[in-house]
Amino acid sequence: MATSMAAAIAASLPAPTAATPSSVKPTYDAIPASMSKVIDIQAEIPITSVQLDAMVVSKIIKHGRESAFGTGTLLGLDFDGTVEVSNCFSLPAFPEEEDKAAKAVAQANYQRKVIGHLREVQGDENAVGFYQTTTVPLRQSLVDLQAADNARLRQGGILVVHDPSQASRGIASFRAYRLTPQFMSAYKQKKFATQSLIEHRLTFSSIFEELPIRIHTSALASAFLSMVSKPSSPTTLQSYAARSMTTLARPYSSLPPDFSHLDLGLPSAVTRNLEQVVEGLDSYRTEENNVAYLTRQIAREKTRADAYVTTRKEENARRIAQGLSPLPEEDVSRLFKIPPEPSRLESMLLLGQIDASAKNLEEATGTGLVRIYAAQDP
Structure with missing residues (x-):
């Protein structure tokens, strides 16, 4: 009876599973051969151009109107030598008298929190560089900002400079830069003496390398702009008002005319x-x-x-000529x-x-x- 009871209990228990190995190597899908020369895994393809999304351009212009010297982070990816910037966010501003180290730490913490929130909502989280709104390029802050994270960012990252003073005149002034290798070599050594400049062949024109920029606009945004800029036929009320004032009825545009140019x-x-x-x-x-x-x-x-x-x-x-011992050498x-x-x-x-x-x-x-x-x- 006891044997049959033990056998019944053993039969009711789940079958033992095979011991799983302590460490299982993850498997990765291989990149297709058609995309292996385009997707830059090892950061070997040099950056040749920058592509800004229309939303990024509008955000930077808006930030330039609010702050004369605004700074922000660019998000996106580098694809076949082109840095495609798809999103950005501004960094908090601090008073000039505050310590530079404290400001850098505060901005880094803020950037880390924002990128963490973007990761939670499945947004773009890959930082590819920075932007700054300024009327004077080649400022010390621009160089320090770009050089500080040059080793952390892929390909050293890029820097987009926007001139808000030209934006007020209807000119979208955007320039993309990246630090040159010879400047980074001198910057890591913290040597900018005359001999170091000669050895690295550094001048003011070889600190940054300018990259061409193109703006990417989605089909929906282009269709919307085309719709609002296209003249529309006058309504009944507009036609009645035009006839009552004995003027010729003309098409009315959704966008008012702009003569700023x-x-x-x-x-x-x-x-x-x-x-x-x-x-x-x-x-x-x-x-x-x-x-x-x-x-x-x-x-x-x-x-x-x-x-x-x-x-x-x-x-x-x-x-020594007198037969005396020489004086000890001093530093x-x-x-x-x-x-x-x-x-x-x-x-x-x-x-x-x-x-x-x-x-x-x-x-x-x-x-x-x-x-x-x-x-x-x-």
């Missing part, structure tokens, strides 16, 4: 760009005076150190505080700002002259 806008554009050029020249002259002062200090200390070493050698030679660096050679990075950035402002001045005056010529009476 006919505005010459020469005085404000030329004045602003001239002011930027003059301010850049003043800042560059001040920086060069500081560098010259530090260079004179270095030369003065080196002359004193060399004179001390020469005097010590002569004294030792005299003592010259402890006796004479020779300051390090000043960095020339700020000078290069100021030269880049002057060059960019001069080019903007050339574009503004060229466009204004064409408008003035077109506005002349025949």
Whole structure:
């Protein structure tokens, strides 16, 4: 009876399962051969262009209207050498007097939280770079922002700069940049002295590499813009009002006419760009005076150190000739505080700002002259 009871209990228990291995290697689907040369897994395909979605462009323009110096993160992916930016979000602004390290930590925490929320709703979460709205390119903040996450982002990431002052005149000014390898090599070494610039062949034009930009608009957005810009037939009320005022009925457009492109806008554009050029020249002259002062200090200390070493050698030679033991050698660096050679990075950035402002001045005056010529009476 006991045997039959044990057999019944054993029969009612589930059959033992085979022991599963402690570690099971995951399996991955192979990339199709037709897409292996397009999908960049190892980040070996160099970036050659940038594609901005229309929503990204509108967000950056809106941020530029709200803040003169706004910063944000670009989200997307790099596909066959093209960085396709499909979304973006702005980063919080902090006062200028706040510590730079604290601001960087706060912005990094905010970026991490936003990307986590996007991951929860299955949104784009891959950061591909940053954007900044500014009227003066090649600022120190732009370089620090891009260089700080150069190793973390694929291909070093990109930087999109938007000029809100030109957007107010109906010109969507967008430029995409990426830091050059020779600049990153000097930046990692923290050496921007004259000899380092010569070795890395660095000038203000070789800090950033500009990439071409194209705007991608979805079919629905294009259809909507086409619908709202197309003239519509007048309604019954509009026709009645037109006849009552003895005027000819004309088609009414959903969008009001915009004559901002006919505005010459020469005085404000030329004045602003001239002011930027003059301010850049003043800042560059001040920086060069500081560098010259530090260079004179270095030369003065080196002359004193060399004179001390020469005097010590002569004294030792005299003592040896007299049969005395030479004086012990001393560390010259402890006796004479020779300051390090000043960095020339700020000078290069100021030269880049002057060059960019001069080019903007050339574009503004060229466009204004064409408008003035077109506005002349025949």
